[in-house]
Amino acid sequence: MFELADPIETNRLILRPFVLGDLDDLHAIQSLPEVTRFLYWGVRSRDEVRTVLSQRLTMTTLKEEGDVLALAVARMDTGRLIGDVNLRWLSREHQQAEFGFVFHPSEHGQGFATEAAAAVLDLAFGPAGMHRVIGRTDARNAASAAVMRKLGMRLEAHFVENEIFKGEWGEEIVYATLDREWQSVDRGK
Numbered sequence: 344m345f346e347l348a349d350p351i352e353t354n355r356l357i358l359r360p361f362v363l364g365d366l367d368d369l370h371a372i373q374s375l376p377e378v379t380r381f382l383y384w385g386v387r388s389r390d391e392v393r394t395v396l397s398q399r400l401t402m403t404t405l406k407e408e409g410d411v412l413a414l415a416v417a418r419m420d421t422g423r424l425i426g427d428v429n430l431r432w433l434s435r436e437h438q439q440a441e442f443g444f445v446f447h448p449s450e451h452g453q454g455f456a457t458e459a460a461a462a463v464l465d466l467a468f469g470p471a472g473m474h475r476v477i478g479r480t481d482a483r484n485a486a487s488a489a490v491m492r493k494l495g496m497r498l499e500a501h502f503v504e505n506e507i508f509k510g511e512w513g514e515e516i517v518y519a520t521l522d523r524e525w526q527s528v529d530r531g532k
Contacts, residue, residue, distance in 0.1 A: 345412070345466075345471040346405075347360060347412065353459070355455070356417065356455060356459055356462070357417045357418075357419055358416055360400070360414065361396060361413060369395070372446070372447045374388070375447075412429060414429065416459045418450075425450045428444045429442065429444075439473065440476050441476065443478065451486065465525075476520055479517050496518035499519045501515075
């Protein structure tokens with residue numbers, strides 16, 4: 344079991360549990376077509392985001408398989424929510440998890456996704472005790488794939504036309520890393 348005791352601070356970011364006051368910033372992210380283009384859900388209304396936020400308020404522990412740790416990502420200099428990261432516990436027996444990240448387009452290209460994702464991988468392979476973490480994305484999502492490569496993750500699979508995604512055949516790529524691989528990645532520490 345893992346429970347986030349304190350917010351995680353990186354050089355420029357704070358990763359913390361969601362709070363009710365995140366509604367406006369979360370809606371500003373989830374209401375954009377360019378954000379939802381490669382996600383399983385579409386543009387969300389304010390009421391839909393309110394429902395999502397109420398769910399995320401409770402996603403602060405990994406107690407059993409299937410649980411998700413959902414963290415708001417805020418800029419340290421402004422305190423403003425700019426995205427979110429999550430860690431889903433896939434298997435207790437095999438100590439596996441999946442992580443994901445979503446950021447407001449105005450924050451793209453500044454290394455925030457890589458910084459936040461690295462913090463989540465540190466958490467996964469540290470106190471959460473995972474052995475392997477995967478990340479999946481639509482094959483057309485070059486930015487997310489680039490983040491995973493920057494993290495030192497290896498491409499494990501490219502599924503061609505593996506599912507109907509938003510009305511058309513989609514392709515999915517899967518990146519992964521093991522705890523020992525993550526520990527050997529030079530992250531400038």
